[in-house]
Amino acid sequence: MHVPDGFFTASVSVAAGVVAAAGVGVALRNARQELDDRAAPMAGLVAAFIFAVQMLNFPVAAGTSGHLLGGALAAILVGPYTAVLCMAVVLLVQGFFFADGGLTALGVNITLMGIVTAAVAWGVFRLIVRAAPGNRAAVVAGSFVAALVSVPASALTFAALFAVGGTAPIDAGAVAAAMGGVHVLIGIGEGLITAVTVSSVLAVRPDLVYGARGLAKPLVLRTADGEREVAPQPVSQPAPEGRPFRPFLVGAGVVTLLLAGVVSFFASGDPDGLERVAEDKGFLGQAGEHQFGGFALADYGDVGGIPVGVAGVIGVLITLAVGVGVAYLARRRRAKAVA
Amino acid sequence: MGAGHHHQLYRPGDTPVHRLPPQCKLLAVVAFAIVVVATPRERFWAFGAYAVLLAGVAVVARVPPGFVIRRMVVELPFLLFVFAIPVIGLGERVEVLGLELSREGLWASWNILAKATLGVVASILLAATTEPRAMILGAQRLRVPQLLVQIAMFMVRYLDVIMDETRRMRVARESRGFRARDLRQAPILAKSAGALFIRSYERGERVHLAMLSRGYTGTMPVISDMSAGVRQWLTAGALPLAAAAVAVLTTLLAHLPGLGLT
Numbered sequence: 001m002h003v004p005d006g007f008f009t010a011s012v013s014v015a016a017g018v019v020a021a022a023g024v025g026v027a028l029r030n031a032r033q034e035l036d037d038r039a040a041p042m043a044g045l046v047a048a049f050i051f052a053v054q055m056l057n058f059p060v061a062a063g064t065s066g067h068l069l070g071g072a073l074a075a076i077l078v079g080p081y082t083a084v085l086c087m088a089v090v091l092l093v094q095g096f097f098f099a100d101g102g103l104t105a106l107g108v109n110i111t112l113m114g115i116v117t118a119a120v121a122w123g124v125f126r127l128i129v130r131a132a133p134g135n136r137a138a139v140v141a142g143s144f145v146a147a148l149v150s151v152p153a154s155a156l157t158f159a160a161l162f163a164v165g166g167t168a169p170i171d172a173g174a175v176a177a178a179m180g181g182v183h184v185l186i187g188i189g190e191g192l193i194t195a196v197t198v199s200s201v202l203a204v205r206p207d208l209v210y211g212a213r214g215l216a217k218p219l220v221l222r223t224a225d226g227e228r229e230v231a232p233q234p235v236s237q238p239a240p241e242g243r244p245f246r247p248f249l250v251g252a253g254v255v256t257l258l259l260a261g262v263v264s265f266f267a268s269g270d271p272d273g274l275e276r277v278a279e280d281k282g283f284l285g286q287a288g289e290h291q292f293g294g295f296a297l298a299d300y301g302d303v304g305g306i307p308v309g310v311a312g313v314i315g316v317l318i319t320l321a322v323g324v325g326v327a328y329l330a331r332r333r334r335a336k337a338v339a
Numbered sequence: 340m341g342a343g344h345h346h347q348l349y350r351p352g353d354t355p356v357h358r359l360p361p362q363c364k365l366l367a368v369v370a371f372a373i374v375v376v377a378t379p380r381e382r383f384w385a386f387g388a389y390a391v392l393l394a395g396v397a398v399v400a401r402v403p404p405g406f407v408i409r410r411m412v413v414e415l416p417f418l419l420f421v422f423a424i425p426v427i428g429l430g431e432r433v434e435v436l437g438l439e440l441s442r443e444g445l446w447a448s449w450n451i452l453a454k455a456t457l458g459v460v461a462s463i464l465l466a467a468t469t470e471p472r473a474m475i476l477g478a479q480r481l482r483v484p485q486l487l488v489q490i491a492m493f494m495v496r497y498l499d500v501i502m503d504e505t506r507r508m509r510v511a512r513e514s515r516g517f518r519a520r521d522l523r524q525a526p527i528l529a530k531s532a533g534a535l536f537i538r539s540y541e542r543g544e545r546v547h548l549a550m551l552s553r554g555y556t557g558t559m560p561v562i563s564d565m566s567a568g569v570r571q572w573l574t575a576g577a578l579p580l581a582a583a584a585v586a587v588l589t590t591l592l593a594h595l596p597g598l599g600l601t
Contacts (some may be wrong), residue, residue, distance in 0.1 A: 044493020
């Protein structure tokens with residue numbers, strides 16, 4: 001799954017990098033609420049755990065084996081923000097220490113495997129758990145469905161990025177179908193392992209499962225005379241409000257759109273190899289009714305007649321939508337914590 | 340992904356590359372990767388020159404070629420995809436060795452192959468010459484958010500502990516006759532993962548308490564002086580600067596009429 005260098009166009013890489021940075025920024029601000037002062041050591045440990053779990057290979061079908069992505073598992077065990085941080089650190093360590101995944105594709109990798117998996121899994125998980133509150137089976141079922149959905153969601157985001165700014169001339173629909181199909185299968189394995197893992201942690205230390213905090217029963221004290229007293233629940237303090245985040249977000253968005261829309265003008269100012277050959281051979285004119293139409297957005301969008309830069313902006317908007325989703329969740333959660 | 344991860348790539352040594360401050364090397368490799376990715380794919384000479392530059396770094400750092408090649412297996416999954424692109428790619432067909440291949444697909448394969456390979460080799464050279472701990476301190480000097488640096492630091496320190504725990508659990512499973520044959524065995528692996536999480540988390544809590552009682556305040560003390568001088572920045576910058584020079588040069592040559600270098 002680790003995307004190497006050169007797989008996506010520059011504008012998509014930059015846009016995904018900005019989304020990843022914004023997502024990690026939001027997670028940095030909120031992770032302390034999930035893990036209080038132990039944030040760094042425990043998140044580091046969970047990151048190492050995810051790294052180890054990714055090496056548990058399980059056979060999918062004859063001859064092929066898959067391994068956990070871990071985004072859904074981390075989100076349910078330690079909370080979505082910590083999960084994003086852990087996945088980001090895992091991917092950074094894999095990129096810099098193990099040469100796995102391109103350094104210029106880090107933004108893409110963190111967006112796909114960290115932010116999308118954790119955000120989608122957490123959203124699905126919350127939906128299911130809210131439908132049946134206080135139910136342990138719902139937590140396990142929710143883990144299964146959340147992990148199952150998170151893997152194809154990540155694969156489809158990959159396909160969407162590919163349609164906007166992939167460097168390979170493959171029909172975007174075919175990529176989406178192939179990626180989606182294979183990853184539904186992998187998702188079943190991911191869902192199964194995630195659900196059983198969560199259920200086995202629930203059986204031993206239910207207090208460690210972030211997604212099952214509502215399940216804890218109040219502590220009942222029984223005295224020798226048979227009196228029963230329900231101990232008060234510890235009240236968690238909401239974290240103090242930080243600096244406003246909105247100016248930063250708006251600024252980052254404007255810079256990204258400028259980069260994608262304007263810089264890609266310069267990036268593709270001179271015709272690249274195919275276009276040059278196309279001009280020389282004089283078949284650029286037929287490109288319109290050629291199969292090129294299927295990937296009009298690919299290759300900076302200047303083959304299918306779409307203005308240069310527009311493709312970059314579309315890429316930014318799609319990737320930004322993911323980031324905005326994360327930010328929206330963050331805001332709602334904080335609003336609830338204050339209320 | 341795969342089994343290769345457990346072995347750190349770092350090769351101890353005392354070469355000019357090893358001695359460079361980590362923050363310089365980090366920035367240099369990232370800048371080099373950006374230059375490589377930004378180079379238009381039809382500039383064949385530029386990619387050759389980049390490969391020569393990397394080979395030069397490998398010679399100075401005394402990293403044997405076999406070491407780099409063995410580590411390049413991380414690229415394999417994507418290589419399979421790269422070889423499929425010309426076959427399933429769209430667009431005009433050309434005949435190569437009796438096969439009908441997509442012209443645009445061949446260009447795309449070359450593009451990904453060249454850039455991904457150069458990127459992987461640059462990362463391998465960075466990891467081979469920089470101690471993981473030093474790399475994180477370098478990131479800290481580059482003003483990477485404190486919390487991320489701390490998480491990465493803890494992760495690197497816990498990694499071997501947890502990998503050993505995983506290995507012991509695997510030995511225990513296998514000595515009881517366990518073999519993962521198909522998806523039906525997945526629940527056993529999942530229970531192992533659950534046990535691993537609880538063991539790791541409890542260990543983490545104990546270690547954290549021990550650290551607090553020894554005066555940990557949320558940041559690790561930096562003992563060694565890691566500042567980099569102008570000369571060290573220039574030494575590290577030689578790689579990306581040379582690469583940028585190659586990129587500019589080949590672009591100029593491509594635009595000069597009469598020189599058919601492209």
